[in-house]
Amino acid sequence: MIIMYNRVTNQLLDKIISIVGNNEVIIDERIKEYAHDMTEDYNFPPEVVVKPQNTSQISEILKLANEEKIPVTPIGARTGLSGGMLCVYGGIGLSLEKLNQIIEIDNDNLQATVEPGVITQFLQNEVEKLGLYYPPDPSSKGSCFIGGNVAENAGGLHAVKYGTTKDYILNLEVVLPNGEIIQTGANTLKNSTGYHLTQLLVGSEGTLGIITKITLKLIPLPKYRLLLKANFTSPYDACKAVSQIFQNNVLPSALEFMEKDAIDFGQKYLHSLIEDTQNIGAQLLIEVDGNHLDNLYQDIEKIYEVLLKFNLLGEPILADTYEKQEEIWKLRRCLGHAVKGTTIYKEEDTVVPRAKLADLLAFVKNIGKEYGFQSVCYGHAGDGNLHVNIIKNDLDDKTWKETIPFYAIPKIFEFTKKLGGTISGEHGIGWVQKNYMPIMFNKTHLDLFKGIKRLFDPNHILNPGKILPN
Amino acid sequence: MIIMYNRVTNQLLDKIISIVGNNEVIIDERIKEYAHDMTEDYNFPPEVVVKPQNTSQISEILKLANEEKIPVTPIGARTGLSGGMLCVYGGIGLSLEKLNQIIEIDNDNLQATVEPGVITQFLQNEVEKLGLYYPPDPSSKGSCFIGGNVAENAGGLHAVKYGTTKDYILNLEVVLPNGEIIQTGANTLKNSTGYHLTQLLVGSEGTLGIITKITLKLIPLPKYRLLLKANFTSPYDACKAVSQIFQNNVLPSALEFMEKDAIDFGQKYLHSLIEDTQNIGAQLLIEVDGNHLDNLYQDIEKIYEVLLKFNLLGEPILADTYEKQEEIWKLRRCLGHAVKGTTIYKEEDTVVPRAKLADLLAFVKNIGKEYGFQSVCYGHAGDGNLHVNIIKNDLDDKTWKETIPFYAIPKIFEFTKKLGGTISGEHGIGWVQKNYMPIMFNKTHLDLFKGIKRLFDPNHILNPGKILPN
Numbered sequence: 008m009i010i011m012y013n014r015v016t017n018q019l020l021d022k023i024i025s026i027v028g029n030n031e032v033i034i035d036e037r038i039k040e041y042a043h044d045m046t047e048d049y050n051f052p053p054e055v056v057v058k059p060q061n062t063s064q065i066s067e068i069l070k071l072a073n074e075e076k077i078p079v080t081p082i083g084a085r086t087g088l089s090g091g092m093l094c095v096y097g098g099i100g101l102s103l104e105k106l107n108q109i110i111e112i113d114n115d116n117l118q119a120t121v122e123p124g125v126i127t128q129f130l131q132n133e134v135e136k137l138g139l140y141y142p143p144d145p146s147s148k149g150s151c152f153i154g155g156n157v158a159e160n161a162g163g164l165h166a167v168k169y170g171t172t173k174d175y176i177l178n179l180e181v182v183l184p185n186g187e188i189i190q191t192g193a194n195t196l197k198n199s200t201g202y203h204l205t206q207l208l209v210g211s212e213g214t215l216g217i218i219t220k221i222t223l224k225l226i227p228l229p230k231y232r233l234l235l236k237a238n239f240t241s242p243y244d245a246c247k248a249v250s251q252i253f254q255n256n257v258l259p260s261a262l263e264f265m266e267k268d269a270i271d272f273g274q275k276y277l278h279s280l281i282e283d284t285q286n287i288g289a290q291l292l293i294e295v296d297g298n299h300l301d302n303l304y305q306d307i308e309k310i311y312e313v314l315l316k317f318n319l320l321g322e323p324i325l326a327d328t329y330e331k332q333e334e335i336w337k338l339r340r341c342l343g344h345a346v347k348g349t350t351i352y353k354e355e356d357t358v359v360p361r362a363k364l365a366d367l368l369a370f371v372k373n374i375g376k377e378y379g380f381q382s383v384c385y386g387h388a389g390d391g392n393l394h395v396n397i398i399k400n401d402l403d404d405k406t407w408k409e410t411i412p413f414y415a416i417p418k419i420f421e422f423t424k425k426l427g428g429t430i431s432g433e434h435g436i437g438w439v440q441k442n443y444m445p446i447m448f449n450k451t452h453l454d455l456f457k458g459i460k461r462l463f464d465p466n467h468i469l470n471p472g473k474i475l476p477n
Numbered sequence: 478m479i480i481m482y483n484r485v486t487n488q489l490l491d492k493i494i495s496i497v498g499n500n501e502v503i504i505d506e507r508i509k510e511y512a513h514d515m516t517e518d519y520n521f522p523p524e525v526v527v528k529p530q531n532t533s534q535i536s537e538i539l540k541l542a543n544e545e546k547i548p549v550t551p552i553g554a555r556t557g558l559s560g561g562m563l564c565v566y567g568g569i570g571l572s573l574e575k576l577n578q579i580i581e582i583d584n585d586n587l588q589a590t591v592e593p594g595v596i597t598q599f600l601q602n603e604v605e606k607l608g609l610y611y612p613p614d615p616s617s618k619g620s621c622f623i624g625g626n627v628a629e630n631a632g633g634l635h636a637v638k639y640g641t642t643k644d645y646i647l648n649l650e651v652v653l654p655n656g657e658i659i660q661t662g663a664n665t666l667k668n669s670t671g672y673h674l675t676q677l678l679v680g681s682e683g684t685l686g687i688i689t690k691i692t693l694k695l696i697p698l699p700k701y702r703l704l705l706k707a708n709f710t711s712p713y714d715a716c717k718a719v720s721q722i723f724q725n726n727v728l729p730s731a732l733e734f735m736e737k738d739a740i741d742f743g744q745k746y747l748h749s750l751i752e753d754t755q756n757i758g759a760q761l762l763i764e765v766d767g768n769h770l771d772n773l774y775q776d777i778e779k780i781y782e783v784l785l786k787f788n789l790l791g792e793p794i795l796a797d798t799y800e801k802q803e804e805i806w807k808l809r810r811c812l813g814h815a816v817k818g819t820t821i822y823k824e825e826d827t828v829v830p831r832a833k834l835a836d837l838l839a840f841v842k843n844i845g846k847e848y849g850f851q852s853v854c855y856g857h858a859g860d861g862n863l864h865v866n867i868i869k870n871d872l873d874d875k876t877w878k879e880t881i882p883f884y885a886i887p888k889i890f891e892f893t894k895k896l897g898g899t900i901s902g903e904h905g906i907g908w909v910q911k912n913y914m915p916i917m918f919n920k921t922h923l924d925l926f927k928g929i930k931r932l933f934d935p936n937h938i939l940n941p942g943k944i945l946p947n
Contacts, residue, residue, distance in 0.1 A: 115720050115832035116861075138726065160669045171667050173676070174644065187921045193899035195828045196860045197641050199630045199680050200899045200906060200917055201944055202929050206643070206676035210669050227726050250585050256608065256697050256768075298726075302769050358665045362585035390666045391586075429663035429670045436670060447670055451657045458932040459672050462925065474671055 010467050012096050013076050015054040023057055023099075026067045031058040031105065041082055041100045045147070045343070046090040046439055047353060053080060053100030060105045062182060062219040069217065070186030072099055072468050079184075080470045081213040083123065083155030086147035088343075088354060089437030091159060091212045095472040103154050106219060109133055117225045118177065118194060123154020123218050140228040142169035145433070146340050154218050160210035162433035164261040164336075167389030168296075169226075171433065173209045180220035181208055184464040194222050207459070212435050213470040215463040229296040232260065233303045234332045237314050237323040238282065242266045242289035242384075244317040246365035249388045251313045252293065253361070257306045261294035262389030263339055264364075269385040269396075273338045276345030281338055286320055291388065292339060294332075342385050351399035351407075352383075355416060356440075357423045358432030361391035370422045371395050378406070378415040392432035395419065420446045436474045444476045480937050482566050483546050485524040493527055493569075496537045501528040501575065511552055511570045515617070515813070516560040516909055517823060523550060523570030530575045532652060532689040539687065540656030542569055542938050549654075550940045551683040553593065553625030556617035558813075558824060559907030561629060561682045565942040573624050576689060579603060587695045588647065588664060593624020593688050610698040612639035615903070616810050624688050630680035632903035634731040634809075637859030638766075639696075641903060643679045650690035651678055654934040664692050677929070682905050683940040685933040699766040702730065703773045704802045705780060708752070708790040712736045712759035712854075716835035719858045721783045722763065723831070727776045731764035732859030733809055734834070739855040743808045746815035751808055756790055761858065762809060764802075812855050812864075821869035821877075822853075825886060826910075827893045828902030831861035840892045841865050848885040849876070862902035865889065890916045906944045914946045 024032050033041070033056035042052035059065045072079045078098030085092055094100050107124035114137055121130060127148040131141050144163040145151055155161070157179070162171040178192040181204075192198050192205040208215055239245040245264055252259060265273070266289045270282055282290070291314075295306040307325065314323055326332045346352050359367050368384060371393075375382045380402060386394040397416075399407055420430045420443050430436075430443055444453060456475055460467070494502050503511070503526035512522035529535045542549045548568030555562060564570050577594035584607055591600060597618040601611050614633035615621055625631070627649070632641040648662040651674075662668050662675040678685060709715040715734055722729060735743070736759045740752055752760070761784075765776040777795065784793055796802040816822050829837050838854060841863075845852045850872060856864040867886070869877055890900045890913050900906075900913055914923060926945055930937070 113830070113832075114724065116830035117723060118830065160667075160673075162667050162669075166667060170644075171669075173673070174640075183921065189919065189922045189925075193828070193894070193917075194830050194897035195862075195899055195902065196831075197630075197632050197636060197828050197857075197862055197902040198899055199632075199641075199826070199901045199903050201914060202685075202926055203630075203643070203676050203680055204922070204925065206673050206679075209676075210673055215672075227723075227728060253587060253697075254584065258697060299769060299772050302772065356669070358663070358667050360583070360586035360588065360664050361666075362583075387667075392665075392667055424663070427664035429665055429668055431669040432665065432667040433669050444671060447663075449659065451653065452659045452674070455659075455674065455932065456672055459929070462928040462932060 010471065012078050012098060015077060015098065019071065019075060019077065020055060022071055023055070023068060027057055027059050027064050031060065041102065044085040044087040044090060044092050045347065046088050048351070049090050049093055049438065051093040051095045053094035054097045056100040056102055058102045058105045062180065062188060065101070065182045065217050065219055066186040066188055068099065068101065069182055069184055073185050073466055076466055077468060078471050079468050081217055083152035084126070084150050086151040087155060087159060087437065088434040089431065090439045091435055091437035091473060093438050095438060101217065103152065110220065112137060118222055119225055120220060120222045121153055123152055123221060125153045127151050127153050127156055134225055135228055138228050139225040141175065141223065141225055143172045143175060146343055153221060157209055157218055157221055158211065158213050159435035160433065162387060162390065162392065164263065164387065166387060167262050168258055168260040173206060175223045176205055176209050176221065177224055178222040179205055179208055179218050181216035181218055183216045184466065184469045196224065210435065212437060212473055214460060214473055215469065230298045231300045231303055232294055232296045232332065233307055234326040234335055235293045235307060235310060235323050236326065236335055237291050238287050238320040239291065240286060240288050240318045240320055242368060243365045245289035245291050246368055246388065248291060248313055248317055249364060250362040252310055255309045255313050257295065257309050259293050259389055260296040261292065263292040264388035265290045265339060265342070265385040266383070268381065268383045269342055270338065272345040272349065272383055273342050276341050276348060277338065292335060346383060346396045353397045353411065355395040355419060356431045356434040357395055357419065357428060358390065358392040359423060359426040359428030361389060363426040363428070364388055364391055364393060366426060367393055367423060371419055374415055374418055378410060380411065380415070390432060391428065417443065417446060438473055441474055442476045480941065482548050482568060485547060485568065489541070489545060489547065490525060492541055493525070493538060497527055497529050497534050501530065511572065514555040514557040514560060514562050515817065516558055518821070519560050519563055519908065521563040521565045523564035524567045526570040526572055528572045528575045532650065532658060535652045535687050535689055536656040536658055538569065538571065539652055539654055543655050543936055546936055547938060548941050549938050551687055553622035554596070554620050556621040557625060557629060557907065558904040559901065560909045561905055561907035561943060563908050565908060571687065573622065580690070582607060588692055589695055590690060590692045591623055592690060593622055595623045597621050597623050597626055604695055605698055608698050609695040611645065611693065611695055613642045613645060616813055623691060627679055627688055627691055628681065628683050629905035630903065632857060632860065632862065634733065634857065636857060637732050638728055638730040643676060645693045646675055646679050646691065647694055648692040649675055649678055649688050651686035651688055653686050654936065654939045666694065680905065682907055682943055684930060684943055685939065700768045701770045701773055702764055702766045702802065703777055704796040704805055705763045705777060705793050706796070706805055707761045707763070707784050707793040708757050709761065710756060710758050710788040710790055712838060713835045714787040715759035715761050716838055716858065718761060718783055718787055719834060720832040722780055725779045725783050727765065727779050729763050729859055730766040731762065733762040734858035735760045735809060735812070735855040736853070738851065738853045739812055740808065742815040742819065742853055743812050746811055746818060747808065762805060816853060816866045823867045823881065825865040825889060826901045826904040827865055827889065827898060828860065828862040829893055829896040829898030831859065833896040833898065834858055834861055834863060837863055837893060837896060841889055844885050844888055848880060850881065850885070860902060861898065887913065887916060908943055911944055912946045
């Protein structure tokens with residue numbers, strides 16, 4: 008279907024200004040900042056950036072846009088990795104940055120209600136002061152918005168034990184494309200009252216409604232954390248160790264994998280030689296948390312038992328203080344920027360059942376050989392979530408723009424599916440992965456997706472061009 | 478909308494027999510068994526009961542029914558509490574009892590794939606043999622089907638720590654009303670690939686598709702459990718203690734509430750005087766679980782600290798063996814049957830943020846006084862989930878059939894909503910609660926529900942008459 012959208016006219020602009028005020032509308036060069044997120048090198052500016060300050064302003068803007076058939080793309084902190092906020096049809100870029108209040112931290116019920124523009128780490132810090140914990144923590148937690156986390160169903164380091172964003176969302180206030188406002192659920196831990204619109208909206212990437220309030224579940228903050236770093240000579244051994252750790256009855260709070268090339272990229276980016284990577288195949292970072300330190304040391308012992316079955320490079324290193332742990336995490340957390348900042352690349356967000364990780368990695372490396380590309384792999388191994396970064400290096404443009412996306416990547420995704428996996432674990436589909444959706448889903452299934460989109464947004468004004476294949 | 482369905486003709490019956498075989502079609506008096514579940518005293522027989530043995534038979538039956546506009550109602554173990562399986566328009570009762578295989582327990586990935594007719598406790602026992610745990614355990618776990626649990630998003634005793642059925646479902650094979658088959662997700666712990674049809678199907682009460690395979694997440698089985706029983710003089714004190722236990726940094730694996738009248742009903746049903754209830758206001762059952770017994774005793778100490786702030790009746794009793802614990806749980810587990818078996822009643826499945834439980838209970842009791850009914854309340858207090866049983870006793874028929882359902886119950890539900898709660902925590906809406914849905918949801922929201930139903934099932938053949946209000 009080809010949709011003919013209208014352009015933002017001066018007349019419409021006047022109406023928008025009358026809703027949000029002059030200061031909250033951007034049409035000058037500052038608009039460039041709103042043309043991209045962290046996804047590769049895409050750039051699609053909106054015609055106008057609008058920064059509403061509350062739900063009712065958003066409702067009015069959507070009513071207007073819906074009547075006039077103007078695309079509206081919600082914009083968060085622009086840290087996304089699938090191009091979910093790219094204004095590919097121009098229109099209104101609806102920035103949620105002014106809705107940035109923690110409305111309530113309800114210590115009696117271990118819940119918080121927040122606006123979508125709250126920075127994830129800010130929320131985490133605030134609830135920590137009360138001894139509470141909001142676990143989802145994507146690598147961008149220091150700058151990303153909680154609303155974006157909900158839209159993409161973000162994961163992060165601690166999803167392996169604590170689950171992803173969807174597991175913490177109890178209730179949402181949502182403005183539908185026609186301007187009407189609904190509550191998707193209730194502020195309760197359980198809910199069997201009709202179809203789960205809350206869970207349908209989580210991960211819907213801003214295509215079904217604008218999320219304006221989020222009620223989320225909190226849990227007690229675990230008191231202690233221990234972090235173990237182990238270097239393997241073989242990356243496949245590292246992958247195999249992952250599922251064995253769980254089988255030895257340990258549930259780590261984080262379990263991260265970095266292959267040699269990822270460590271190299273990270274060290275170069277940090278200008279810091281932490282590891283001599285010459286003989287390293289891969290590194291695992293394994294964290295346990297809880298309220299009883301002696302039990303955590305028992306868990307570490309059990310993890311050791313597993314590690315010692317493999318060829319390790321040197322002794323595993325235990326970080327038992329926050330400072331030592333942060334020192335180790337620094338390398339892992341910088342990898343996204345390290346790859347993005349130093350090369351042209353494409354990032355795939357494959358996820359498989361965790362015991363299949365070695366198979367996936369081997370397949371990616373073989374495809375790399377076949378098509379002549381370097382890949383840099385790292386990710387949340389405990390979840391089976393492998394971020395595959397395909398590096399351009401000196402590949403010619405035709406290979407980069409045609410062979411890789413049309414032949415190599417589909418093969419990786421087909422194999423991912425064959426292993427029981429899927430093509431996005433936590434980044435979302437957005438703009439960059441949408442044309443791979445037919446690998447995962449048959450026509451019947453895609454038609455259901457399209458039907459859901461049409462039901463919520465019959466004029467297709469909301470974040471058009473995302474999720475659904477062309 | 479009034480839908481004119483066709484009746485099951487002899488010709489159609491022949492076609493059905495040609496699909497599933499003569500032995501799997503019931504049209505004689507055995508059909509009576511399929512006319513009801515555990516919901517109050519409702520009886521709606523299907524015209525024919527069909528017991529397909531695999532997905533492709535289900536696909537063929539649905540194609541047929543869809544073409545001929547015959548209602549199809551999926552039937553599980555008939556333990557439901559909202560009338561989800563009542564064949565209110567006759568038609569085909571599609572029993573899933575022959576799809577009863579555990580297809581795989583995947584110890585490497587801590588997953589299992591099962592058919593919908595597997596009894597929940599059977600699955601739990603099988604995975605326990607491997608040191609694994611599938612937590613959702615409704616009171617009917619010894620007879621209910623896992624497919625029904627998915628359809629209703631069942632909870633149970635351990636939801637407070639471990640979540641409800643939705644938190645364990647990774648992927649579903651679903652036959653759509655037109656006979657087409659989809660996989661809703663992937664066998665992965667994380668998934669940000671398109672709209673979450675898995676989560677939309679969970680809790681959809683058999684109105685969107687027939688679930689034929691379920692891939693679920695397993696976790697390591699905790700080694701130890703301790704159970705504490707405490708009698709309170711005031712039921713409101715018992716409710717207040719609930720949220721204070723969490724605030725004292727304990728996450729119980731179960732936290733159950735029974736008011737005096739519930740205990741009385743249970744003891745009468747069991748012909749056993751376990752408690753002298755004369756001065757009891759309510760009882761709390763508080764369980765903790767984990768792998769380190771010493772820590773569990775520390776948790777019990779912390780719970781004690783909270784309990785001692787209230788007026789208790791006697792010392793709390795600690796059950797530290799499986800046998801002693803089962804002895805205590807027996808009374809709690811029989812309550813559904815105890816109420817159902819001895820009286821005419823209506824059961825409401827209210828749920829609120831847990832710190833609001835005392836407010837909800839007080840309101841229910843006041844409404845009881847106002848309308849002259851006895852209520853028997855118990856439930857999963859840790860979740861804020863209160864089962865309110867309204868007892869007929871000697872109320873006249875007009876009061877029972879009009880005043881209570883049209884005036885008293887709506888007031889309870891309106892108050893529940895006002896507290897941030899909702900009208901079903903784990904039983905579903907089904908047949909008995911559907912006309913209360915406008916209390917929870919505005920027209921826009923209900924229209925979305927209707928649109929989702931129409932998208933999946935344009936001929937409205939699947940489980941008609943459920944969830945959506947008349």
